[in-house]
Amino acid sequence: MTPRTPIFNHDLADDIDRVLVDRHALDIRVSELAGEIARCYHKQELTIVGVLTGSLVFLADLIRRLPLRVKLSVISISSYPGRATTSRGPSITGLPPESLAGKHVLIVDDILDSGKTLLALKTQLAAHHPASLRTCVILRKQIPDFTPCTQADFAGFDVPNEFVVGYGLDYDNLYRNLPDICVLKPHCYDRQMGKT
Ligand code: 5GP
Ligand code: MG
Numbered sequence: 001m002t003p004r005t006p007i008f009n010h011d012l013a014d015d016i017d018r019v020l021v022d023r024h025a026l027d028i029r030v031s032e033l034a035g036e037i038a039r040c041y042h043k044q045e046l047t048i049v050g051v052l053t054g055s056l057v058f059l060a061d062l063i064r065r066l067p068l069r070v071k072l073s074v075i076s077i078s079s080y081p082g083r084a085t086t087s088r089g090p091s092i093t094g095l096p097p098e099s100l101a102g103k104h105v106l107i108v109d110d111i112l113d114s115g116k117t118l119l120a121l122k123t124q125l126a127a128h129h130p131a132s133l134r135t136c137v138i139l140r141k142q143i144p145d146f147t148p149c150t151q152a153d154f155a156g157f158d159v160p161n162e163f164v165v166g167y168g169l170d171y172d173n174l175y176r177n178l179p180d181i182c183v184l185k186p187h188c189y190d191r192q193m194g195k196t
Contacts (some may be wrong), residue, residue: 115148
């Protein structure tokens with residue numbers, strides 16, 4: 001008899017401390033967000049700019065639930081170009097081939113933390129003179145006594161101020177394929193630091 005394929009293997013399951021947002025909650029909330037976005041852009045064409053790589057899973061789920069005419073582009077953002085070891089400020093690579101001028105543009109990213117990434121993206125894309133420019137994230141970090149430098153127009157869940165992985169979000173480019181949003185056990189970070 002062929003064994004059933006597990007959703008993820010034991011190596012990954014052993015690394016998870018706890019699940020913060022499970023796949024069912026994500027499923028429901030992504031549909032709700034799609035509804036909110038569809039109402040906002042009623043009958044208008046929407047140009048989505050997804051931010052690689054963290055938004056990939058969310059982006060794929062979201063766009064398939066949007067009953068709109070959607071054009072899709074993806075961009076990357078990096079604060080450490082090449083071999084730089086100090087931040088040069090976020091810079092965008094892979095700007096959409098099509099002009100954003102006069103378009104309704106929605107930036108889709110994974111998580112709003114300090115807000116610096118979304119603010120940099122908004123500033124740089126605004127220079128292309130879109131008709132409108134909004135932002136959407138699946139997660140928003142709640143940091144006590146801290147206000148991010150920009151807000152997201154659409155947000156899925158508020159999460160506590162902890163480092164999260166899964167549903168596209170990574171640690172050292174791992175764990176993106178976890179179907180839930182999770183917090184890792186401390187030994188995962190120790191391992192990367194060469195402690196275990
Ligand atoms: P911000 O510029 O808002 O401080 O940070 C946003 C970016 O930092 C996100 O796009 C994401 O790439 C990364 N980031 C912030 N918090 C987390 C987190 O808890 N987990 C992961 N995997 N990435 C995070
Ligand atoms: Mg990111």
